[in-house]
Amino acid sequence: MTAAIEVRGVGKEYFRGVHHTRTRLLSQTISQWGSRLVGRSLDEDYSAVDVEPFWALKDVSLTIEQGKVVGIIGRNGSGKSTLLKIMAQITAPTTGELKLNGRAGALLEVGTGFHPELSGRENVFLNGAILGMSRGEIARKFDEIVDFSGVEAFIDTPVKRFSSGMHMRLAFAIAAHLDPEILIIDEVLAVGDAEFQRKCLAKMKEVTSDGRTVVFVSHHMNTVINFCSECVLLEKGAIQAIDRPRAIADIYFSSENRRARASLDFAWDSRPGDDIARLCGARILDADLKEREDFDRGEKIGLEMTFEVLKPGYGLLPNFHVFMQDQCAFVSSPQQEEELVPGVYKSTMWIPASFLNTGFYVISIALTSLNPMLIHFYTQEVLRFRVSEKQGLGVGFDIPGVVRPTIDWNVALTDG
Structure with missing residues (x-):
């Protein structure tokens, strides 16, 4: 083509600092006068500031x-x-x-x-x-x-x-x-x-x-x-x-999300949360309950959080916030909150196979109460995983959207 x-x-070179010049504008003259008032000399204004080159572009080659x-x-x-x-x-x-x-x-x-x-x-x-x-x-x-x-x-x-x-x-x-x-x-x-x-x-x-x-x-x-x-x-x-x-x-x-990974564990004195519940750790799991970061689109993906309940009497609702790049894919939690006695709990959400589109995902983790409305912890973008498609199974171009569920279809010839 x-x-x-x-x-x-x-390449494009620019300069940081002040260019040395003999030409003076009115604004520069006023600036010099102001400098003298605060005890700075003319030499400081126009000689002591070095010009530093920097390259905004370097050896860029591109054909469109x-x-x-x-x-x-x-x-x-x-x-x-x-x-x-x-x-x-x-x-x-x-x-x-x-x-x-x-x-x-x-x-x-x-x-x-x-x-x-x-x-x-x-x-x-x-x-x-x-x-x-x-x-x-x-x-x-x-x-x-x-x-x-x-x-x-x-x-x-x-x-x-x-x-x-x-x-x-x-x-x-x-x-x-x-x-x-x-x-x-x-x-x-x-x-x-x-x-x-x-x-x-x-x-x-x-x-x-x-x-x-x-x-x-x-x-x-x-x-x-x-x-x-x-x-x-x-x-x-x-x-x-x-x-x-x-x-x-x-x-x-x-x-951009280098700190996110497939698992995390918090030290005792740094666990996110309040006096009601605290987050202990979280993992991304495959079907064999092994930690993983890369998945095929045909595999189910498990998101697990471990948290400790410190006080009884609160209905608690664990939830995961799933983001694909710069947009929210979905937020998921159990259908209703549950009052839990003090202790350590694991809560796991399973994303079904052939549900997500291919791409890079980051996860935020939260634990909330609805009555009264409380956010016990909300830890942003701390887990990540990637969904890809086996070579030869894709369509050869990017399909828009965050979710791409495999749904039953029926096509039938009508009499008309």
Whole structure:
């Protein structure tokens, strides 16, 4: 297939600190005057602070094929936004090169590409001109852009008076409707409401169905999994992995939850809880009651907690909170609370075989009372396990959703 974006050995260097310069702005002069008042010399202001270089990106090479939807994820400071700015040709790389095969439209920080003194209408035409479109082409798209953005009542108002949400709505409408072959989108959808986010995702799917390319940064992993065909994981300015979105999500969240494991035991003086009950430990079990962390989708999975009841007279309800990546899969507990006498108890929940989807899961553990409502302990994300599928049994692509139960189906030919 034809490459829409080629990134070859790209690096981007920035500098921490103050650049030494002979030029003085008025603000700098005032700052010097303030420094003298507190006893700092001019030399301290402009000579003692060293400039420290750092690389936001290091030797990044990436090819994105035409018509692909590619997600880029990583922790804050990993270089995601810097890479998008280079792809959008807003920032030049320090090393390496970028090749774009097609016209690119970018939606980065809120307000990027807008002139604050111009009206919304004027900014639509300005952005279209920057993309190389004629005035007639922009005029044909104008009503569609305004209708999608929902800011028609303010379209002749200077955009400096727009809220951040209005900025984002109009910016997305411009980027998506002015027919770029490549659409580059940063995490600005977090500004919009849920309805507008759905509109944006539907529009991006429409864009890709026409064979155009989308590069998308988001911290909402479920959106990346459901929307993207490929995913890139950045860490400290370098590419750590490129794979299917769910596989990358598993790598990302397993590194985020390093403290979680297949079992845990608490020392006597560090057990979570109160004067009614305390958590002693917990385990993830297979059908043979052995501790395990990796399971096939066709196996049942046991979650066991051990707790000590210290006081009688309370109805107790053990419960497990199961999370897949950044979303709650389910919370489960016995159907009713039970009053337990003092002593040590084990409570086990069994997740049936062929119930969970493939992926990485973390578990939180709690013990509660309903009458009165009390939380005796709630220990977050302390257990983890992974569900995979035997090679050859999968469907060859990521199936969305947290649960994927095997359910009886019937298909029959009708007389009609």
